[in-house]
Amino acid sequence: MKCSLKAPAKINLSLDVIAKRPDGYHEVEMIMTEVDLADRLDFMIRDDGEIVVEMSEGFIPHDARNLAYQAAQLLKSKYRTRQGVHIYIQKNIPVAAGLAGGSSDAAAVLRALNEMWGLSLSKGELAELGATIGSDVAFCVHGGTAKATGRGEKIEKLPAPPSCWIILAKPPIGVTTGDIYRQISVPDRSSSLASEMEDAIYAEDYARICKHLHNDLEAVTLDLYPEVRRIKQRMIESGVDAALMSGSGPTVFGLVKHENQVNRVYNALRGFCEHVYAVRILTETC
Numbered sequence: 001m002k003c004s005l006k007a008p009a010k011i012n013l014s015l016d017v018i019a020k021r022p023d024g025y026h027e028v029e030m031i032m033t034e035v036d037l038a039d040r041l042d043f044m045i046r047d048d049g050e051i052v053v054e055m056s057e058g059f060i061p062h063d064a065r066n067l068a069y070q071a072a073q074l075l076k077s078k079y080r081t082r083q084g085v086h087i088y089i090q091k092n093i094p095v096a097a098g099l100a101g102g103s104s105d106a107a108a109v110l111r112a113l114n115e116m117w118g119l120s121l122s123k124g125e126l127a128e129l130g131a132t133i134g135s136d137v138a139f140c141v142h143g144g145t146a147k148a149t150g151r152g153e154k155i156e157k158l159p160a161p162p163s164c165w166i167i168l169a170k171p172p173i174g175v176t177t178g179d180i181y182r183q184i185s186v187p188d189r190s191s192s193l194a195s196e197m198e199d200a201i202y203a204e205d206y207a208r209i210c211k212h213l214h215n216d217l218e219a220v221t222l223d224l225y226p227e228v229r230r231i232k233q234r235m236i237e238s239g240v241d242a243a244l245m246s247g248s249g250p251t252v253f254g255l256v257k258h259e260n261q262v263n264r265v266y267n268a269l270r271g272f273c274e275h276v277y278a279v280r281i282l283t284e285t286c
């Protein structure tokens with residue numbers, strides 16, 4: 001039995017850090033959306049019970065450190081499945097980029113093996129299991145556009161934002177999420193910035209979405225890595241409607257409403273860094 005699934009990247013349109021928790025995580029309020037830059041995962045059932053992960057990129061571990069492997073192992077041990085699986089991951093999402101590449105792979109494994117191993121788990125159950133692997137996995141299980149609270153694992157689905165183009169630019173550095181959270185001073189604010197973004201999405205108001213892009217982690221990463229600040233600056237100068245860093249970085253994204261602006265922005269960034277993508281928001285889970 002074989003199956004293939006796409007594992008899309010996400011961006012954070014809004015990310016508020018609300019409080020530091022005693023367990024070392026932070027309480028957050030985030031608005032996230034999937035974009036059509038995706039890894040591709042090919043699955044094949046193995047009758048010997050083994051889990052084998054193969055990656056297109058040799059530098060990513062394919063053993064128990066791989067989030068896709070962890071997802072398969074979690075289902076296998078919890079539901080005592082006799083079958084195994086071979087998973088090939090064609091990596092298209094840049095790694096350690098703030099785009100949840102590994103989390104999305106893990107979510108795709110949960111969704112695929114739920115079908116292939118006949119587990120009949122609901123999306124909610126898969127998301128709950130996924131959250132034990134990483135904070136972004138629950139969102140990736142649900143997909144689409146959503147508000148994420150708690151440490152990121154409590155998901156409320158939202159409609160897709162109005163149609164637009166997104167330019168992603170990733171400088172040649174990797175950022176470790178924990179390092180960025182560790183350095184943030186929790187902002188003292190009375191109103192929720194994520195709510196402003198949520199309202200703008202419900203109102204289908206592109207200009208308000210641009211106005212309310214916000215990420216509390218951005219200032220920390222920009223201070224640590226001046227090249228990320230330069231990319232954001234370059235993006236703004238190239239004429240995007242708004243720009244923001246995604247997650248803990250270092251990828252910066254720019255929103256562009258009209259297709260005729262896309263090439264100009266893309267080319268301005270392409271001369272500046274190697275990893276540049278022009279993508280769209282996903283309106284349905286693939």
Ligand SMILES: C[C@](O)(CO)[C@H](O)COP(=O)(O)OP(=O)(O)OC[C@H]1O[C@@H](n2ccc(N)nc2=O)[C@H](O)[C@@H]1O
Nearest residue numbers: 024025026028134135136137151152177178181247248
């Ligand atoms: C930055 C984001 O990607 C935005 O979507 C997420 O908040 C992080 O999601 P993630 O990469 O899946 O994060 P995890 O693998 O769960 O956590 C990595 C590390 O980040 C820190 N962390 C993560 C999530 C959170 N809400 N608070 C935290 O302080 C913790 O130190 C944790 O040890």
Ligand SMILES: Nc1ncnc2c1ncn2[C@@H]1O[C@H](COP(=O)(O)OP(=O)(O)OP(=O)(O)O)[C@@H](O)[C@H]1O
Nearest residue numbers: 066067095096097098099100101102103105136247
């Ligand atoms: N399937 C996978 N794909 C990519 N990286 C993986 C995978 N499994 C484990 N990793 C490891 O996870 C780390 C983070 O990679 P990932 O691409 O998921 O980061 P990220 O996009 O910054 O995630 P997030 O936005 O959720 O913080 C890397 O050090 C990488 O070696």
